[in-house]
Amino acid sequence: MSVKIGLLGFGTVASGIPFLLKENAEKIQQAAQDEIEIAKVLVRDDAEKARLEAAGHNYHFVTNVDEILADNEIQIVVELMGRIEPAKTFISRALEAGKHVVTANKDLLAVHGSELRSLAEKHGVALYYEAAVAGGIPILRTLSNSFVSDKVTRILGVLNGTSNFMMTKMVDEGWTYEEALKTAQELGYAESDPTNDVEGIDAAYKAVILSQFGFGMTIDFDHVEHKGISGISPEDVAVAQELGYVIKLVGDIRETASGLSAEVSPTFLPKNHPLASVNGVMNAVFVESIGIGQSMYYGPGAGQKPTAASVTADIIRIVRRLKDKTIGKAFNEFSRPLQLAAPADVRSEYYFSIVAPDKNGTLLQLAEIFNAEEISFKQILQQASDGTQARLVVVTHSMNKTQLENVTAKLAEATDFTLQNTFKVLGE
Amino acid sequence: MSVKIGLLGFGTVASGIPFLLKENAEKIQQAAQDEIEIAKVLVRDDAEKARLEAAGHNYHFVTNVDEILADNEIQIVVELMGRIEPAKTFISRALEAGKHVVTANKDLLAVHGSELRSLAEKHGVALYYEAAVAGGIPILRTLSNSFVSDKVTRILGVLNGTSNFMMTKMVDEGWTYEEALKTAQELGYAESDPTNDVEGIDAAYKAVILSQFGFGMTIDFDHVEHKGISGISPEDVAVAQELGYVIKLVGDIRETASGLSAEVSPTFLPKNHPLASVNGVMNAVFVESIGIGQSMYYGPGAGQKPTAASVTADIIRIVRRLKDKTIGKAFNEFSRPLQLAAPADVRSEYYFSIVAPDKNGTLLQLAEIFNAEEISFKQILQQASDGTQARLVVVTHSMNKTQLENVTAKLAEATDFTLQNTFKVLGE
Numbered sequence: 001m002s003v004k005i006g007l008l009g010f011g012t013v014a015s016g017i018p019f020l021l022k023e024n025a026e027k028i029q030q031a032a033q034d035e036i037e038i039a040k041v042l043v044r045d046d047a048e049k050a051r052l053e054a055a056g057h058n059y060h061f062v063t064n065v066d067e068i069l070a071d072n073e074i075q076i077v078v079e080l081m082g083r084i085e086p087a088k089t090f091i092s093r094a095l096e097a098g099k100h101v102v103t104a105n106k107d108l109l110a111v112h113g114s115e116l117r118s119l120a121e122k123h124g125v126a127l128y129y130e131a132a133v134a135g136g137i138p139i140l141r142t143l144s145n146s147f148v149s150d151k152v153t154r155i156l157g158v159l160n161g162t163s164n165f166m167m168t169k170m171v172d173e174g175w176t177y178e179e180a181l182k183t184a185q186e187l188g189y190a191e192s193d194p195t196n197d198v199e200g201i202d203a204a205y206k207a208v209i210l211s212q213f214g215f216g217m218t219i220d221f222d223h224v225e226h227k228g229i230s231g232i233s234p235e236d237v238a239v240a241q242e243l244g245y246v247i248k249l250v251g252d253i254r255e256t257a258s259g260l261s262a263e264v265s266p267t268f269l270p271k272n273h274p275l276a277s278v279n280g281v282m283n284a285v286f287v288e289s290i291g292i293g294q295s296m297y298y299g300p301g302a303g304q305k306p307t308a309a310s311v312t313a314d315i316i317r318i319v320r321r322l323k324d325k326t327i328g329k330a331f332n333e334f335s336r337p338l339q340l341a342a343p344a345d346v347r348s349e350y351y352f353s354i355v356a357p358d359k360n361g362t363l364l365q366l367a368e369i370f371n372a373e374e375i376s377f378k379q380i381l382q383q384a385s386d387g388t389q390a391r392l393v394v395v396t397h398s399m400n401k402t403q404l405e406n407v408t409a410k411l412a413e414a415t416d417f418t419l420q421n422t423f424k425v426l427g428e
Numbered sequence: 429m430s431v432k433i434g435l436l437g438f439g440t441v442a443s444g445i446p447f448l449l450k451e452n453a454e455k456i457q458q459a460a461q462d463e464i465e466i467a468k469v470l471v472r473d474d475a476e477k478a479r480l481e482a483a484g485h486n487y488h489f490v491t492n493v494d495e496i497l498a499d500n501e502i503q504i505v506v507e508l509m510g511r512i513e514p515a516k517t518f519i520s521r522a523l524e525a526g527k528h529v530v531t532a533n534k535d536l537l538a539v540h541g542s543e544l545r546s547l548a549e550k551h552g553v554a555l556y557y558e559a560a561v562a563g564g565i566p567i568l569r570t571l572s573n574s575f576v577s578d579k580v581t582r583i584l585g586v587l588n589g590t591s592n593f594m595m596t597k598m599v600d601e602g603w604t605y606e607e608a609l610k611t612a613q614e615l616g617y618a619e620s621d622p623t624n625d626v627e628g629i630d631a632a633y634k635a636v637i638l639s640q641f642g643f644g645m646t647i648d649f650d651h652v653e654h655k656g657i658s659g660i661s662p663e664d665v666a667v668a669q670e671l672g673y674v675i676k677l678v679g680d681i682r683e684t685a686s687g688l689s690a691e692v693s694p695t696f697l698p699k700n701h702p703l704a705s706v707n708g709v710m711n712a713v714f715v716e717s718i719g720i721g722q723s724m725y726y727g728p729g730a731g732q733k734p735t736a737a738s739v740t741a742d743i744i745r746i747v748r749r750l751k752d753k754t755i756g757k758a759f760n761e762f763s764r765p766l767q768l769a770a771p772a773d774v775r776s777e778y779y780f781s782i783v784a785p786d787k788n789g790t791l792l793q794l795a796e797i798f799n800a801e802e803i804s805f806k807q808i809l810q811q812a813s814d815g816t817q818a819r820l821v822v823v824t825h826s827m828n829k830t831q832l833e834n835v836t837a838k839l840a841e842a843t844d845f846t847l848q849n850t851f852k853v854l855g856e
Contacts, residue, residue, distance in 0.1 A: 016719075020577050020578065020718075020719055021577075023579055023718060024577060024578065024579050026764075027576070027579070027644065027762055028576065028577065030761050030762060030763070031576045031761055031762070032576075130574070136719075136720040136721060136723060137720075137723060138570055138573070138574030138575075138723075141570075141573055141574055142566055142569075142570060142574075145566070145569055145573065145741070145745070146558070146566030146569055146570070146738070146741050147566075147737075147741075148455070148456065148459040148460075148741050148744050148745075149448050149449075149452060149456065149736075149737050149738075149740035149741040149743075149744055150448065150452065150737045150740075150741075151451055151452050151455070216455065272705075272707075274705065274726060277700075277702065277705045279700075289737070290448075290451060290733070291444075291448055291564075291733045291734065291736065291737030291740075292564040292565075292727055292728065292733070292734045292737050292738075293564060293727070293728050293731070293733065293734055294727065294728070295564060295565060295566075295725075295726060295727030295728070296724075296725075296726040296727070297723075297724075297725060297726075298702060298723060298724040298725075298726065299720055299721070299722065299723030299724070300720065300721050300722070300723070303721070305718070305719045305720070305721065306719065306720045306721055308577075308719065309575075309577050309578045309717070309719030309720050310574075310577075310720075312577035312578075312719075313573070313574050313575075313576050313577040313578075315577075316576050316577055317573070317576075324752070324754045324757075326752045326754055329752075333458050333459055334455055334458060334459070335458065336454075
């Protein structure tokens with residue numbers, strides 16, 4: 001007897017699932033120890049159904065989710081519609097109906113994950129979502145299984161393919177932000193409203209999920225500071241290169257003495273850091289831990305087949321657990337009470353780009369402002385002046401978030417200085 | 429009640445296990461759902477026992493393995509002695525006694541793995557060995573779990589830290605092979621007899637194990653061609669750089685139309701290939717598959733804590749499976765009959781370094797030899813002559829192993845040419 005699954009949505013990712021089930025039938029049978037059958041597929045309306053049937057897709061298409069939720073033969077529901085609603089309602093109802101759920105919906109999991117996980121636990125069913133973070137990279141299962149003996153201290157990730165494609169073009173080809181965005185949109189990497197990708201929101205969703213798997217803490221999306229790439233200028237890119245860095249949008253989750261800090265921000269990475277060579281739409285998650293030390297997981301962050309491979313691996317895992325009668329096991333069992341880091345414990349080096357009058361004493365005045373906050377300079381560059389104004393670039397030694405806030409306020413007060421940009425710098 | 433384990437050997441790796449068990453006690457308890465207790469530790473003799481006790485190690489040390497094997501309370505035996513014997517006998521006896529076994533012994537698994545796995549299956553016990561390939565990188569479990577839905581087509585790996593450290597020095601610093609080896613030995617990375625590391629034997633052991641997990645095929649160690657780094661000259665390194673490549677010792681396992689090919693050899697990697705920036709003692713496994721596409725797993729290939737983290741993850745997995753009553757599951761369930769690739773199906777670009785008389789017509793004569801085997805040139809460089817002899821460097825277009833064999837024989841016959849080196853070139 002086969003295990004029947006119901007798909008919610010039949011877009012590009014969903015159609016990759018039957019491809020993999022067929023191509024790898026023998027291997028999947030060995031691992032799942034049962035047949036997997038796509039029993040029903042929910043589509044939007046009769047028009048979509050007709051279109052898919054005309055395209056040769058030979059599934060039992062339905063337009064009402066109840067036909068799947070009320071079907072007692074369907075044991076697994078695979079949600080691939082995206083966005084919050086109606087996905088949230090459908091997943092909740094599936095879990096309540098005792099069905100196991102696989103989804104790739106990071107927005108939903110980042111915002112309503114706790115609620116859905118509780119619901120799954122209450123009904124003794126599985127809720128798996130490997131594809132929700134870095135599509136094709138099996139990072140969640142790896143954190144859950146292989147880091148079980150280890151203590152993760154920091155996770156750094158290039159988590160958004162769209163912005164990484166743009167940053168790669170800005171760094172390697174000297175494109176402006178606007179040029180990079182236009183091309184990303186033309187290639188279909190960026191949506192017409194690119195906010196989620198370029199402002200670090202998508203990466204922040206992933207940071208929420210990584211925090212759970214890596215640190216056992218469920219952090220609120222609102223506690224993940226996020227800053228995007230739209231403010232990065234060609235001058236920032238050029239000076240980063242001059243100083244031996246590559247700028248990328250990096251998710252950074254660390255455990256400090258006081259608790260967890262998670263943020264997404266443009267970050268200066270030393271050129272020899274493994275994340276610095278993660279280019280184009282590729283993603284990577286770099287993990288620091290007390291056992292393994294440094295390790296990195298690299299692969300496509302999105303795309304039909306990579307995402308379908310992750311989703312299908314989750315399906316196979318559920319089918320096998322049904323066979324083994326161990327279906328109750330949560331996707332992530334690591335759980336601790338949330339404690340947020342005190343700003344004074346979150347330390348980094350920082351880059352400041354400042355415009356100032358080109359006159360004697362300016363540098364001294366700037367040094368006094370930083371010195372008053374006990375921030376010391378690691379590198380300082382005075383760039384070509386236009387006769388009246390010059391651009392000063394400072395890379396500091398390690399400082400904390402309180403110092404960052406204070407010095408930023410002081411620079412805003414000082415009439416001579418205009419702070420153009422502040423970015424985190426990863427020390428070597 | 430706790431699960432009791434017996435350690436065979438108490439070297440650096442073994443002593444990392446209690447460190448991790450203690451540091452991560454709460455997380456491990458959540459995952460294992462039972463306490464883990466190191467009940468007995470086998471050491472060589474009373475002198476080692478006295479030395480370890482004097483150093484403050486507070487374990488029940490024994491000098492006779494029977495005290496562990498005959499102890500019915502010990503459910504898991506962890507072998508960390510290395511080499512073939514007595515490890516093979518001890519592991520076999522442990523499996524026969526119904527004990528689960530964790531080991532990091534790649535030599536043993538590459539050569540006697542089938543026999544040991546059969547024994548484990550026969551007695552319904554677990555035999556786990558995540559640490560056997562690329563120490564800290566959780567690649568075996570990832571291939572087993574996350575690639576379950578995917579079809580791997582090729583695995584390329586920087587699998588030996590010692591030789592990669594040496595190659596990094598030879599490439600980045602221009603050191604000779606001899607200088608790099610001397611430093612590797614001084615730093616403790618290479619043994620006094622470095623054969624296994626520098627001649628690709630250690631990497632070939634790992635290729636055997638990766639073949640099982642990635643392709644489901646148990647290939648004999650003798651079927652893994654291996655060629656080491658000792659023949660690489662500073663001229664090879666320099667010309668590789670000039671042509672845009674980095675030379676590394678790479679394990680290469682691929683499935684061709686006729687079957688599996690596995691080899692270890694110095695390989696020209698394009699500078700922008702993710703493996704090209706894997707430097708020093710770090711390892712990485714690059715996987716090509718029809719679902720995920722390209723992904724890479726990077727981390728330390730050896731070392732106390734990384735290896736101990738992998739071994740401890742295996743122990744925890746066994747303890748949990750005991751709880752879940754799913755202990756019979758093999759570490760790798762993917763299994764197909766072995767089929768070896770026909771040489772004509774194993775294709776690559778190749779680099780040839782040839783010394784020839786500096787006279788008219790030499791290049792034409794060389795072109796004729798290659799042309800007769802239907803091998804075409806992609807790049808050709810004639811390097812500075814000493815007045816009588818010149819060095820010719822050829823990079824070919826894709827050719828197969830039969831062609832390689834034939835052209836190598838023809839070059840040996842031709843009195844004018846001395847073939848200095850042939851290396852595989854990874855196309856872009």
